[in-house]
Amino acid sequence: MSSVLLGDAHGISVVDFKPFLDGSAKQDVAKAILDSFKRIGFVYLVNHGIPPEKSKAMFEWSKRFFALPEEKKLLAPHPPSGTHHRGYSAPGVEKVTQVYDNKELIANARAKAPDVKESFECGWAENVGMPNIWLPEDVLPGFREACMDFYWTCHETELQILRAVTVALGISEDYLVKYHHAHDNQLRLLHYPSVPAKDLEEEKITRIDAHSDFASITLLLQDHVGGLEVEIPGKPGEFMSAPPIDGALIVNAGDFMMRWSNDVIKSTMHRVRAPPNAKVVDGMIPPRYSIPYFCCPEFSEVVKCLPGTFSDENPAKYEPISVQQYILQRLAATY
Template sequence: MSEEITVDGSAEIANDNAPVQQIPIVDFSAWKIKGDLSSRMQVAREIADACRKVGFVYIVNHTIPDSLIDEAFQWSKQFFALSDEDKMTAPHPDGWAVHRGYSWPDREKVSHITTEKDEDQRAKIMEALEYKESYDMGSDKNSDQPNQWLPDEVLPGFRAFMTRFYWDCFSVTSDIMRAIAVGIGLEDEDHLLKKHSGHNNQLRLLHYPKVPLEALERQTVSRMPAHSDWSSITILFQDDCGGLEAEDPSQPGRYIPATPLKNAIVMNVGDLLQMWSNDYLRSTNHRVTIPPLSTSLKGSDRMTRERYSIPYFIAPDPTALIECLPACMSEENPPKHAPITQVDYNRMRASMLY
């Protein structure tokens, strides 16, 4: 047994050192019933509790139709099936300042490193081939992050669908942010959302091609190393391949499979929400590693399945100040992080990726 520190710093007795067996599942349907305050509060508490204990949660019965999720994956597969020449009509710009467009395998290096001081660890990450490709897009009104759209003739209808899907994702994440705000005790459910106009978010299509299993075992190739997200929250849609894992906060180094659950949202806390909540909510390290596959294959025939996923990162507006929320501090639990704007934090993290 251990003392559980609540949002305002008071203590309760709880068993927080027990290993996490699985990622919690929250039925979000009651949140949509505006008049049922008791049921909405229950949803808010369940989400906040999962964010505190694990940093990850499955959200089911959300507002994005299954058919829309299926269509998003169809468009993603069409995009990555294009020739390299066609994909490179919308390339990720050089450098780290703009995070849009197509990134080819090993273009991006993902890690949880947040400082240039750890050069040994940084060098090790750079050695392994990070074998994934991605395409990033955002709001067309974000002049700081200009989209790199494919020409319409390359994939007709792609831009129109992804623009719509981007805002559909913002709609559901807005409700999730409201639920989190209520769950951690903020009086105004829109308190966090007021700092998120939606124009600074990022929709990403990810494709992990087939790769020899031996290369992953030897760590000469990686899918996506352990890292935390530098957003407020992330929602993720994944196919049925598997391979995503979240670190068990009670046992660092032990990972819990985020087993695919058809059309569920996998939501996780990002670094900025952890800072806002004074570390009450957890921005948990996660990774994509060897997926479940047949053990009957031998030698060079042992290939991973290809994997598709679609994460959506919700970030505050660039000038938003990330400072401890009043509900998350007290005399016994003072702020743990110095205030920082989103743009300054983004600059620091993005410079480590490219």
């Protein structure tokens, strides 16, 4: 195990994924990932299979997109509906919240401390129910192709991580893979503009409030600035930094995966705040860029608790559920 477990960052395991990919230590890698998921719901992966040059290029595309004038970005507007996560959202429009069924509370939270971030989202090109919304090609030539190439690159790594989870659970390696064809995944480019440090500290504004993700797993690439925080296990409301690690992919489990695993895997609250020891210039926190890739089972599937997560002594806690019913309910609550 020591050869694949490279250490930890504030309690989150740092795992070398290469021995899983090349088959030299699949069980050890799988166990290390599942152990971290069980304990805190997050894991860092190095040698994860996403080529560094592709990650670098996608961050460059992201910066070029967000550097466009506002009126240009709004040529690909995110629809007002929270169930259609595609296109561009301007700063302060979206409010991530853990309240799902009270529109008044959500509106009040947005007014009190808006999320000062902007985003662009895309998904499967042939998704009729949630079509992509692109800029006109002449506004940023090549952007669409770059996004979709990166979308499918991330999907390949997603499948390998799902295989590792099932190997660790002792079930068929392709058990989760058969539910994940990337038809309902989402690639998001995020930009957190430079903001006054005092306003962040006094919570007059937020970057992203505490929340959990809601699908299977999330792959996160982030720049060197930092600011991601994860709730400390057993200490609700207390958070610790999840700092950037050069070349590492952060992977976390979502609420659907926790339910699917009969609560064996944890879905943990996390947020984005002012980065620790940030270089503040003229009272301003530096901008931050990140790229999350949200992985979701096929909407058409109905799933029940995974084999290997329940027994006569520990029965399944959850009835079978439609993926579409579960996910759309959560999507609608983020706007």
